[in-house]
Amino acid sequence: MGLAAEKTVNGGVAALSLDERMTLQFEIEQFLYDEAALLDARQYREWLDLLTDDILYWMPIRRTVTLADIDREFTRRGAMAYFDDDREGLETRVKKMESGSSWSEDPPSRTRHMITNVRVLDASDDEYTVEVFFHLYRSRLDTEVSSWVGRRVDVVRRTGEGLRLAKRDIYLDQTLIRATNMSTLF
Numbered sequence: 001m002g003l004a005a006e007k008t009v010n011g012g013v014a015a016l017s018l019d020e021r022m023t024l025q026f027e028i029e030q031f032l033y034d035e036a037a038l039l040d041a042r043q044y045r046e047w048l049d050l051l052t053d054d055i056l057y058w059m060p061i062r063r064t065v066t067l068a069d070i071d072r073e074f075t076r077r078g079a080m081a082y083f084d085d086d087r088e089g090l091e092t093r094v095k096k097m098e099s100g101s102s103w104s105e106d107p108p109s110r111t112r113h114m115i116t117n118v119r120v121l122d123a124s125d126d127e128y129t130v131e132v133f134f135h136l137y138r139s140r141l142d143t144e145v146s147s148w149v150g151r152r153v154d155v156v157r158r159t160g161e162g163l164r165l166a167k168r169d170i171y172l173d174q175t176l177i178r179a180t181n182m183s184t185l186f
Helices: 003-011 018-040 044-048 066-070 087-099
Strands: 051-060 081-085 111-122 125-139 142-161 162-172
Touching: 018 081, 018 111, 018 125, 018 142, 018 162, 044 087, 051 087, 081 087
Parallel strands: 051 162
Antiparallel strands: 051 081, 111 125, 125 142, 142 162
């Protein structure tokens, strides 16, 4: 366990010195940038190596609701969702994309994952809760273009192999998905 991880057990991010917070911020940002680069390069096997065995990968459906019903804007866990995957589900998704039998990814999509506003919200033991804003651009064939914008809440865990993604909750800003498929990894 690194010094930063040891100090965060009882006090979260606030217990870290400025230098330790800056180091942690840099380390997490580099991990997320490397992850995005792997996805854009279609290096899905290497991307899977960045996930913990107990990964939870979830994208609820967003609905347009009145202010009085704002707590119902996103579907709840266990209800309908665009993604509700564990490690096995993500491995199956990757196998299908690599097999050539996925019509939605042959020819493959070209993606660009842009992440910004990375904020370490909480830290306990060896886990860090991180908020990320993203823009995911995807083009396929000659005219098919999709764009998703939103916010992610990731849990990044420090392991013996380095940082790993343990949980990803993906909240889209849009309610209407115009993409022809959702085979893209966020």
